[in-house]
Amino acid sequence: MTSMVDSEIDGDATVGVAAEVLGLTVRTLHHWDEIGLASPSRRTPAGYRLYTWDDLERLGRVVAYREAGLTLDAIRDVLDDATTEIGSTLREQRARLAERIHDLQQLDERLERMTDAHERGILMSDDEQREAFGEDWDPQQSRAARFVWGGSKQWAQFAEHSASRSQSQWRALSEAMSTLQRDLADAVRRSVKPGSQEADDLAERHRELFSNFFPLTRQMQVCLARMFEADPGFASYYNGIGDGLSTWFRQSIDESARHHGIDPDTATWE
Structure with missing residues (x-):
């Protein structure tokens, strides 16, 4: 100078x-x-x-x-x-700078996780996914889902939840879903009538659990249940849990929607 x-x-x-x-x-x-x-x-x-x-x-x-x-x-x-004391002032400035660097590093890590979640869905390795969801789980499912749903608001919401979800939280959610599926299979075996209080409670449990992925309205749940019944892959999966479960579950969700003033025949994805 x-x-x-x-x-x-x-x-x-x-x-x-x-x-x-x-x-x-x-x-x-x-x-x-x-x-x-x-x-x-x-x-x-x-x-x-x-x-x-x-x-x-x-x-x-x-x-x-x-x-x-x-x-x-x-x-x-x-x-x-x-x-x-100039040295003291500069040391204080360095301390503030170190805090800012730490905050920026954390922000960068959050942005990285958010980016990865939008691109990959579930932020766990293949082995971690099998550990959380069971040995039968196919880690390609979440990657494949991106190609189907990647441009939707629901995929963005799924990614936002995924970015902040730990492996233990995924495991707890998986266990809750498995418990629900066992209860659904048991209801089918006992011939629980769609539209009954028990069937309605199961439908509501499903909606609340599924909302951990993205907010699921009752109208959207109706559309989802129809896909579970009509799509050969989903139907095979649910019928493998309980004989006739895909149809029983669709009927139960339809009746639950009616109890909340929704006509399932005109329900839309909203």
């Missing part, structure tokens, strides 16, 4: 020259003058500001401390208060 000023300025400097040499704007120098942080000591007969060598030296120190991240008030204390 000193050698640069020596080589480029001979005598007092106007605001424009000082700004160019220091890499600042004229507006910045005017502001620092207005707040009394770094003011020119002289003026031309016409009233224009002139910075002396000492003025430029102070400006250089302001620039140096500003680049180190100090606030203008802190810089003023460093330059004007003889009792200020």
Whole structure:
């Protein structure tokens, strides 16, 4: 800084020259003058500001401390208060910077998880998924789902939940779903009537559990149950849990919807 000023300025400097040499704007120098942080000591007969060598030296120190991240008030204390311990001030600035770096690293990690969740669905390795969901689980399912649902609001909501969900939370959710499926199979075996209180309770448990993936309205649940019955893959899965479960479950969800004033024949994905 000193050698640069020596080589480029001979005598007092106007605001424009000082700004160019220091890499600042004229507006910045005017502001620092207005707040009394770094003011020119002289003026031309016409009233224009002139910075002396000492003025430029102070400006250089302001620039140096500003680049180190100090606030203008802190810089003023460093330059004007003889009792200020500069080393202590800089150490405090480093401590604040370390906190900011830590916060930014955490933010970066959250953004990375959110990005991965939108692209992969479940943020666990194949082995971790099998451990959480059982050995029969196919880790390709969540990846395949992205190609089907990736452009939907529900996939975005699923990813948002997934990004903050731990392996233990996934395991607990999987266990709750398995328990529900066993209860559904038991209800089918006992010929529980769709529309009964027990069937309604099971339908509501399913809706609440499924809402851990994305908010599931009753109308959406009706559409989902129809897919469970009509799609050969889903029908085979549910009928494997309990004979005739895909149809019984669809009927039970239809009746539950009717009890809440929804006509299942006109239900839409909303």
